[in-house]
Amino acid sequence: MTSPPRPRNATMRDIAERLGVSIKTVSNVVNDRPNVGPRTRERVQEAIRELNYRPQVGAQQMRTGTSGLITLAIPSLAGTYFSELAQAFADEAQRRRRSIMLHSTAAGREEEHSVLAGFTRVLGDGVVFNPLQIGEDLLTDLGRTIQPTVFIGEHVEEAGLPAGSDYVRTDNRRAAHDATAHLLRQGRRRLAYLGALESTEAQQEHSTSRLRLGGFHQALEGFEEARSTVQAVRTWSLDGGLAAVRTLLEEHPEVDGIVCGNDDLARGALLGLHAAGIEVPGRVAVIGHDDILEAPFTTPPLSTIDPDKRTLAATALDLLLERIDGYDWPPRVVDTPYGLVERGSTAPLR
Structure with a gap:
């Protein structure tokens, strides 16, 4: 069987002929130009709704030079x-x-x-x-x-x-500095940065990973009593954070504060700490970066950097x-x- 023809999309001409107005008038309404009377504008808008007219981007770009x-x-x-x-x-x-x-x-x-x-x-x-x-x-x-x-x-x-x-x-470097300084003000002195990447992207001088890691190290300058470690991750994801915090706890059980590269890593870290029976923030404090929608609803609610x-x-x-x-x-x-x-x-x- 032959498929029925697809219905043709309504055009400005269809609207103009239906209302007995010019195509220019319809165009003025579609493009929200001011030189149309209120009654005519209302009639055109009603016809647009009834005919389900949708402006075609290509035609608009040819006509105005922009597509929106x-x-x-x-x-x-x-x-x-x-x-x-x-x-x-x-x-x-x-x-x-x-x-x-x-x-x-x-x-x-x-x-x-x-x-x-x-x-x-x-x-x-x-x-x-x-x-x-x-x-x-x-x-x-x-x-x-x-x-x-x-x-x-x-x-x-x-x-x-x-x-x-x-x-x-x-300023990702400064933001990571501030996140780390926050943990230091809370009395944390055995800190870990969870989020170092081994990928080619991470090696670039201005990559997010390197900038935030740089801010972490910068905040520790001058705190001679503080000790720090950097924990690599496979990906900046919940799974990546969960796997990395397990390794971190095995190799550095003394850690009392974790600065995470992003909130997904931090969520994974919270899950791993909970599974290991480690109280947050009683024994280990955790801070993330990005202030994602889930951040206030983790257990406990996640401190983080809000990049606005x-x-x-x-x-x-x-x-x-x-x-x-x-x-x-x-x-x-x-x-x-x-x-x-x-x-x-x-x-x-x-």
Whole structure:
């Protein structure tokens, strides 16, 4: 049997003919332009709903030069932080009457290269890009991004930013320093950093792993009585934290405070400590990083660093929209705030 033809999508012409108005009038309503009377606007909006009209992005881009779409290229949607960050971008974009198109670069270095090369085809009006594996030399050699681009995260050297781009970041070294200093103020003196990675990504000078580890070591300077160890992990995940804390407890049972690279690792550490019968925070304090939605609901509630994902998203989008609108001055670098959130997992040592 031959399949029935797919129903044709409604067009602006269909709406115009139905109401006896011009296509220009319908276009003005669709694009929220002011030169339409309130009664006519209401009639057009009602017809749009009844006919289930959806503007076609390609046609809009040809007509106006913009699509209303922004690509958010992030390493993965599997990690809790990145999924929450994507939601923050979607919410902020909606406030600006834009839509976010997600692109995962989990396939690795070549996929990140394709983002810088403008993909196979240009997607949307601009890109917010969180690189992990591209080398800083590539950015320096790039000269100029194909599309307006805002970099977020780390792995970017400020001096090597290509033209047509900006950079929004949180001071991860200082944040990890503050997390470690918090445990020191609580009387902890046998500290471990749980989160060192062995991957190529981690070897880069500006990787998240290295920056946060650097902040950990920096906070310990001057505390001669403090002792520290670094525990490697396979991945920054709940499973990675659980496996790593088991090894840590076997090799360093004296540890009384653990600074974790992110909250997923910290959640895994809490599970491992509980399974070993170790009281948190009575014997061991634990602090994470990212302030994910689950952090207040762990047992005990997890102290953490809040990187203010919404401010990061809002700042990055504002800079990108300025680029899309024609701003073409040298790259800008903006540091967004973070905060230390104290919860039950880091009470003072008794």
